[in-house]
Amino acid sequence: MDSVWSVFFVASIFLFFLSAIFLYKKTSGHKTGSSQYRRSPLPLGTLGWPFLGETLDFIACAYTDHPESFMDKRRRMYGKVFKSHIFGSATIVSTDAEVSRSVLQSDATTFVPSYPKSLTELMGKSSILLINGSLQRRIHGLIGAFFKSSSLKAQITHDMHKYVQESMAAWKENHPIYIQDEAKKVSSLSLSLSSHTQKETQGRTDKDKQSAHTYTHSKYRAHVAFEAKKKMVKLVHKVIQEKRESNSIDSTVPKDVVDVLLNDTSELLTDELISDNMIDLMIPGEDSVPVLMALTVKYLSDCPAALQQLTEENMKLKKLKDGLGEPLCWNDYLSLPFTQNVITETLRMGNIINGVIRKAMKDVNIKGYFIPKGWCVFAYFRSVHLDDNQYNSPHQFNPWRWHEKDMSTCSFTPFGGGQRLCPGLDLARLEVSIFIHRFVTQFRWEAEDDSIVNFPTVRMKQRMPVWVKRRTDPQL
Ligand code: HEM
Incomplete structure (x- = not known):
């Protein structure tokens, strides 16, 4: 029986690492589309657990009196702009006022709004919050x-x-x-x-x-x-x-x-x-x-x-x-x-609105921070305020x-x-x-x-x- 458990244990560890590598390759091993950004590194940070990313930690902090503690901790470790993986998406979190301003001022060729699927279905595809x-x-x-x-x-x-x-x-x-x-x-x-x-x-x-x-x-x-x-x-x-x-x-x-x-x-x-x-x-x-x-x-x-x-x-x-x-x-x-x-x-x-989420339509570089195409940016106003x-x-x-x-x-x-x-x-x-x-x-x-x-x-x-x-x- 012991040996069955050992095999099961080793197999679980193996699967865990396999999925971690898969997620890492999917999100970090990004091949930049344009040569202009090929050398730019991604912001520091961690993508957290396979599939879950850092969502649980984000939610646990969100329920406290200081929801910004999730951001504060990472800001101290990685700086005002860092990478994470929340709500199912590889995300660059910006707690930097100027980076967030650049994101907000970009047009739809660079960033488009991004909401969870359940919300987009509710809003309807012609909602101003979704159209570009x-x-x-x-x-x-x-x-x-x-x-x-x-x-x-x-x-x-x-x-x-x-x-x-x-x-x-x-x-x-x-x-x-x-x-x-x-x-x-x-x-x-x-x-x-x-x-x-x-x-x-x-x-x-x-x-x-x-x-x-x-x-x-x-x-x-x-x-x-x-x-x-x-x-x-x-x-x-x-x-x-x-x-x-x-x-x-x-x-x-x-x-x-x-x-x-x-x-x-x-x-x-x-x-x-x-x-x-x-x-x-x-x-x-x-x-x-x-x-x-x-x-x-x-x-x-x-x-x-x-x-x-x-x-x-x-x-x-x-x-x-x-x-x-x-x-x-x-x-x-x-x-x-x-x-x-x-x-x-x-x-x-x-x-009341703690931040907004946008999705990059192409590789973008803001103030030296590289945001790969397809990644989300969470411009988190609360940390700035x-x-x-x-x-x-x-x-x-x-x-x-x-x-x-x-x-x-x-x-x-x-x-x-x-x-x-x-x-x-x-x-x-x-x-x-x-x-x-x-x-x-x-x-x-x-x-x-x-x-x-x-x-x-x-x-x-x-x-x-x-x-x-x-x-x-x-x-x-
Ligand atoms: C305390 C009250 C309010 C707050 C804090 C607030 C906050 C915001 C924020 C942060 C956005 C930007 C969303 C984004 O960039 O994706 C926004 C957009 C919007 N708000 Fe408000 N809002 C408030 C009240 C209102 C009111 C009273 C109306 C109108 C009845 C309104 C209508 C809209 C519309 C239509 C947009 C979308 C604009 C667009 O995407 O072009 N908001 N609001």
Whole structure:
């Protein structure tokens, strides 16, 4: 019996080394396609276990309070750019702001987005997150221009006021209020972007939001998410059909993103493409923006000096506008400097999108780092945002640092950069500013203990429970 075990043991070791050599040859023994890079070495690092690579270690760190510890450890050993093997792909991880900027700024002939298969199936092949080249630029341009328009910002401000007011009016003082859930309820983007102005679709909004919700939160439970997405696609298709049939689109003043895309005269935009993209646009409104709201409340609750200054700034604006008898408009919010610094600092520390993954379409050399064709690059923003060479005491919430610091550098990229820079960045800030303004000017609160979960998506573990008291001293 002993000899059987010995044979089995030796055979296992042999198989282990065989697969390690196979993996090593497949990923490290890369023959460069172009002579230009033939001499360039790969960045240092290890590809980890056969097949698994370093994925388990990555995930184990991702579940802790310091998901960047996976990167920190390797940064210390190999430098800011290193090779690894995560989520089934040979990957160059960049925690170097300039290397990541080069990756983001490259066009689709050099790098294309890369997502796990389960996600690409969910997104649909025409999603802006997956398409490349001129079609991506076209859609990005159309959506971006619409999101910048003051008419949309005015509409969002109006809607948000209404939703936030209605929702906060119902808050009870002797019950915990879950900020993350409340933020989700009032995040009006999904409505504003698809069909909020269409009276005939009003009855559908709850179902619509529910499907978006299920889709977002079950990205990792493929079947449920797929069913939810199918429902949403059907719904958006119906909206498109109705719009086409009723000929109701005003090309000069588009009311929502469906109008913007339907107005396009290039005939590149099919109904399938429009609905896939509408769904992508619903997700941040349902997910990232409410999380940003909840994180802002969390950091403010933990930093009384910042809360005090932010409250004073917002109270001052309220008093001024009340005195003039004017409602607050979108640029009032975006021009509150300290409030904007608080949101900026929340984006830096919160890292709602911790990085992006691209796949090299050819051999590339950036700052002396060789990236072979077919490899992925993980531009990991979180490590840059928490790098003590870039930010003093990076783990400390310090909105005052932004008085002097420039936001438009490659060491601050919560919204990505280059050709795929998030077109919704202003809207996200606007929504959060409105929510926070209404919250601090109407309530005082005590926060319960809660912590931030970073994987698979960033969120508050307990949904950020707070106990509120209505202000009886509206001027502070
Ligand atoms: C806190 C809120 C948000 C964060 C942190 C965020 C972050 C990001 C990041 C990092 C990217 C770049 C992805 C890449 O390079 O592959 C991105 C792209 C994108 N975001 Fe956002 N986003 C937010 C809110 C929004 C909102 C409110 C919208 C619109 C409703 C939006 C729409 C988009 C779209 C359409 C893209 C794809 C652009 C393209 O590939 O051309 N985002 N976002």
